[in-house]
Amino acid sequence: MATNAYPRAVLVTRPTEYELLLARHGTRDQVRFFLKTRGQSLEEVEERHRVQHEALRAVSAAIPTPWRRSRLQRADLDRFLFGPEDLVVVVGQDGLVANVAKYLDGQPVIGINPSPALHPGVLVPHPPAAAADLLSRTAAGRALVQERSMVEAALDDGLALRALNEVFVGHRTHQSARYRLRCPRSEERQSSSGLIVSTGTGATGWALSISRERRSACALPEPTDPRLVYLVREAWPSPATGAELTQGVIESGEVLEVVSEMGEGGVVFGDGIEADALEFPWGARLSVRLSAIRLFLVVGM
Numbered sequence: 001m002a003t004n005a006y007p008r009a010v011l012v013t014r015p016t017e018y019e020l021l022l023a024r025h026g027t028r029d030q031v032r033f034f035l036k037t038r039g040q041s042l043e044e045v046e047e048r049h050r051v052q053h054e055a056l057r058a059v060s061a062a063i064p065t066p067w068r069r070s071r072l073q074r075a076d077l078d079r080f081l082f083g084p085e086d087l088v089v090v091v092g093q094d095g096l097v098a099n100v101a102k103y104l105d106g107q108p109v110i111g112i113n114p115s116p117a118l119h120p121g122v123l124v125p126h127p128p129a130a131a132a133d134l135l136s137r138t139a140a141g142r143a144l145v146q147e148r149s150m151v152e153a154a155l156d157d158g159l160a161l162r163a164l165n166e167v168f169v170g171h172r173t174h175q176s177a178r179y180r181l182r183c184p185r186s187e188e189r190q191s192s193s194g195l196i197v198s199t200g201t202g203a204t205g206w207a208l209s210i211s212r213e214r215r216s217a218c219a220l221p222e223p224t225d226p227r228l229v230y231l232v233r234e235a236w237p238s239p240a241t242g243a244e245l246t247q248g249v250i251e252s253g254e255v256l257e258v259v260s261e262m263g264e265g266g267v268v269f270g271d272g273i274e275a276d277a278l279e280f281p282w283g284a285r286l287s288v289r290l291s292a293i294r295l296f297l298v299v300g301m
Contacts, residue, residue, distance in 0.1 A: 008087070028042075055115075109296065145298055147296060151270075154287050165199060165202030166199065166205075190235050200224065
């Protein structure tokens, strides 16, 4: 942290359900009508909106007066330039931390949970009332910070992306994805519903769901582990394709390689953000490995 300047607090949030509905329908009465015709209550949506904005006001008030500050919506992340002195404060869902993590390079992240009844709080563990102490201790280098592993997927044309939870490799529709999978010790041509490569953070989400459904014996990594796990979805055995390499661990320093055999529609995206996908056409070569960049998540004081 630079000592000759005040840090900048970057407050990251996303629109509430009410704000999205209002943007779509124009007026509060129209939102009420829309929800009523679907058996839902405007008051419930407004209450969640109120709780979110009370949390935002509390966090904004906790930022020391001399500090610089910026406020971002999730949709603005890819156009915002984070500085090395920034402290990032995420107010909202756990997934919002994953959304911002791919754009950071060592900046600490404080996750604020506006509604524990709605959000598990795995990545946003702190109440709004703790924001002032968390900001001051983080700026002073005295907060408890957990370094979480991230995954990197790089194409042979130089394009790459990072993700906190997992990357998906497959077809952008429900068509079969065809590719050649090369793990550190074997390789196989496959036709499947795609594959994911998950970090330990992602092992509590999509990877866990796949692992439980297939009753997998493959141990999923912890959030700070320098390991990844790959899981192939519904591999189809045929004379031309196999279904043996459907799961495995990628150790630190190892690379999982995927070569596309999809004429069109092949994609690679991270943390469920399909709008920020890499095109993966026939012949493209993808290397997936542990990222050298990690998420610095503030977990305590």
